[in-house]
Amino acid sequence: MTAATPPPLSPPPGSADRLPTAAPAPAPTTLPAGPVTSAWAGDVPRLAARGLIKRFGETTALAGVEVEIPDGASLAVMGPSGSGKSTLLHCLAGIYQPDAGVVALRGREVQGLSEKERSLLRRSQYGFVFQFGQLLSELTALENVALPAMLTGASRVEAETAAQQWLAALGLAGTEGRRPGELSGGQAQRVAVARALTTRPDVVFADEPTGSLDRSTGHDVMRVLVESTRAVGASLVVVTHDAQVAAWCDARIDMLDGRVVPAGTTTGGGVGPRTGELEAIRAAAVPR
Numbered sequence: 273m274t275a276a277t278p279p280p281l282s283p284p285p286g287s288a289d290r291l292p293t294a295a296p297a298p299a300p301t302t303l304p305a306g307p308v309t310s311a312w313a314g315d316v317p318r319l320a321a322r323g324l325i326k327r328f329g330e331t332t333a334l335a336g337v338e339v340e341i342p343d344g345a346s347l348a349v350m351g352p353s354g355s356g357k358s359t360l361l362h363c364l365a366g367i368y369q370p371d372a373g374v375v376a377l378r379g380r381e382v383q384g385l386s387e388k389e390r391s392l393l394r395r396s397q398y399g400f401v402f403q404f405g406q407l408l409s410e411l412t413a414l415e416n417v418a419l420p421a422m423l424t425g426a427s428r429v430e431a432e433t434a435a436q437q438w439l440a441a442l443g444l445a446g447t448e449g450r451r452p453g454e455l456s457g458g459q460a461q462r463v464a465v466a467r468a469l470t471t472r473p474d475v476v477f478a479d480e481p482t483g484s485l486d487r488s489t490g491h492d493v494m495r496v497l498v499e500s501t502r503a504v505g506a507s508l509v510v511v512t513h514d515a516q517v518a519a520w521c522d523a524r525i526d527m528l529d530g531r532v533v534p535a536g537t538t539t540g541g542g543v544g545p546r547t548g549e550l551e552a553i554r555a556a557a558v559p560r
């Protein structure tokens with residue numbers, strides 16, 4: 273990694289105006305054409321799950337999870353290691369098929385789709401940001417961001433023009449030609465955010481998006497992630513151990529043993545000190 277100058281914080285207030293509106297050619301929708309499922313016929317959430325159960329052999333990773341994410345809202349999923357956070361994200365995103373329960377995108381059930389249909393759904397209507405970005409190391413930042421749009425049918429020129437706009441809006445102008453190894457951790461995560469937004473997804477899923485970053489860079493990345501998804505009208509699901517990361521989101525659920533429990537009842541991080549506690553203790557311990 274280079275000792276890169278941190279990019280300017282972005283998007284600044286009002287940045288929605290600066291985010292590109294050029295969308296790639298719309299991908300064929302994978303949502304069933306039928307009516308909205310009656311359970312959500314009134315106020316249809318962007319994404320919802322009912323009675324979600326997922327088992328791995330003897331392990332019940334999800335034991336009946338209910339969750340709703342409104343249009344354009346962000347949800348933090350917290351809880352200790354092994355509580356089912358990533359499994360929930362994978363079920364919501366159509367990566368895992370649940371053993372029971374319903375997942376609905378805009379009121380239409382998606383859990384019964386075939387693997388091919390779910391793959392198309394993920395490519396065309398969801399965006400993903402992971403802990404280590406998962407950028408393709410041999411591609412430049414521009415190519416990484418352009419790729420999802422090309423996979424959903426946009427021409428190379430169209431996809432790269434839009435990618436350039438996304439990168440500029442996210443404070444990354446000038447990094448287009450760099451490969452992931454030539455970016456700072458914060459820059460790489462911003463590229464991952466740009467890549468997640470480029471197909472104008474319905475929902476962005478982020479699994480520990482700041483897990484590999486220092487506190488200040490993580491703070492910037494969360495701001496960019498929350499504000500840019502909001503600016504384009506996407507809903508956001510963030511899995512995190514960090515209460516300060518969760519605080520960026522509109523709502524939070526806590527998980528324990530595969531269930532949603534009242535917020536604040538889990539430590540989110542095992543037996544160790546919680547986020548910010550050591551700093552507070554050290555500050556309090558300074559002689560006055």
Ligand SMILES: Nc1ncnc2c1ncn2[C@@H]1O[C@H](COP(=O)(O)OP(=O)(O)OP(=O)(O)O)[C@@H](O)[C@H]1O
Pocket residue numbers: 328331332333351352353354355356357358359360
């Ligand atoms: N592919 C898998 N095969 C077998 N067991 C799994 C698999 N994925 C998850 N599990 C188990 O399901 C439970 C929930 O795991 P999950 O990864 O969802 O928890 P988590 O809250 O995301 O944990 P962490 O914070 O450590 O990532 C755990 O007991 C885990 O061991």
